[in-house]
Amino acid sequence: MAADAAAVRRLAELTGAADGDVSAPLAAWAASRTADEVMTALQAVGVAAGVMRSPGELQTDPHLLARGAWEWVDRPWIGVHSQALAAFREHGDAYPVIHPSPLLGEFNEEVLGGILGLTAADLAGLAARGVIGRAPVASTRTTVRRPG
Numbered sequence: 001m002a003a004d005a006a007a008v009r010r011l012a013e014l015t016g017a018a019d020g021d022v023s024a025p026l027a028a029w030a031a032s033r034t035a036d037e038v039m040t041a042l043q044a045v046g047v048a049a050g051v052m053r054s055p056g057e058l059q060t061d062p063h064l065l066a067r068g069a070w071e072w073v074d075r076p077w078i079g080v081h082s083q084a085l086a087a088f089r090e091h092g093d094a095y096p097v098i099h100p101s102p103l104l105g106e107f108n109e110e111v112l113g114g115i116l117g118l119t120a121a122d123l124a125g126l127a128a129r130g131v132i133g134r135a136p137v138a139s140t141r142t143t144v145r146r147p148g
Contacts, residue, residue, distance in 0.1 A: 010045040073100045105134035 008022060015025035030038045035051040042049035053061055059070060059082055070082040071094075083101075085094040112118045112132070126132045 007047050010047060011042075014041065014045055068094055071097045073097055075100050076103060103134070104136060105132060108132050108134075 011017070011022040011026060015022050015029045017025040033041070039049045039051050051061075058064060061069075064070070069085055069087075071085055072080055073083045074080050083097045085097065109123065112126075113120070113123055118126075123132065130137055
């Protein structure tokens with residue numbers, strides 16, 4: 001509780017709120033700044049703050065770049081792209097990407113045949129019925145739209 005009260009006092013000082021209600025002055029103060037400026041200023045006075053970034057913006061986030069959060073991998077169909085590394089580290093090092101995420105059906109034979117013991121005839125039958133494959137199939141599902 002004391003930490004919360006101290007944070008409110010720091011915010012009130014930062015925003016010029018005389019009565020301790022920082023909502024309106026904080027909104028007005030933040031409106032003329034970038035999200036990164038707001039985050040940096042709040043952190044400078046001891047307020048835990050961070051920028052909410054879109055997935056596309058994460059690849060240029062200074063903190064994530066400094067931590068080496070991405071590894072560039074070459075993938076069939078899409079080419080070179082960034083692959084997120086595990087957020088945790090062992091002895092300060094990130095775990096490398098050993099294999100990019102599998103493509104659709106890439107390991108059907110290894111998993112269904114090698115691990116689960118299905119025969120080549122079983123796999124061919126599943127493929128003929130459209131149960132497995134390497135290409136997406138058109139959906140027969142009806143799309144339900146929200147009213148309004």
